Amino acid sequence: EAGVAQSPRYKIIEKRQSVAFWCNPISGHATLYWYQQILGQGPKLLIQFQNNGVVDDSQLPKDRFSAERLKGVDSTLKIQPAKLEDSAVYLCASSLEQGPGELFFGEGSRLTVL
């Protein structure tokens, strides 16, 4: 079974530029999550989708971050314009459904903002 796929693995941009990350969850997983992980910290949930609807985006900085999950499968997370403090690893995860079950993570996309 294929895991959660993310791209790109690494991205370096200058502040005020834009960047987009892509995620393809495990087939059949209804719930998709985007996390931000700053070096030395645990993951922070940015947004959670159930199929193509948003369940929780309370910690998403909506002035610069946006995410979509068209057709309820793959998802894109965009940052525009980027700030220095956005340097982090962006992790995508999926689960069968919202509930007590485990999350499966991709390898992450490491963003460096100069």
Place this chain on the structure above:
Amino acid sequence: AQSVTQPDIHITVSEGASLELRCNYSYGATPYLFWYVQSPGQGLQLLLKYFSGDTLVQGIKGFEAEFKRSQSSFNLRKPSVHWSDAAEYFCAVKDVDSNYQLIWGAGTKLIIKP
């Protein structure tokens, strides 16, 4: 507020020695408990989980964890560590009161001495 505490930021153990990583949580309802491992530059991999039943759970890579409700703890153990166990370990909890959002500890970095 719901929280997960991993009191040790770093732990150093010799190869072949036993390991215990601590995790404490604060929840009212029955929690669903997880341990994830993150190797450098990688995503998060599930080591083990506790939902119900036997309070001692076995995971991958020779790890086990014990749920102690009276102590609100879910400590991770391994009888003999290998150099390849060097990584960061995250404890995470979810329950119905948090709408099944994963609440993460800050992580414990495991360093293995040769």
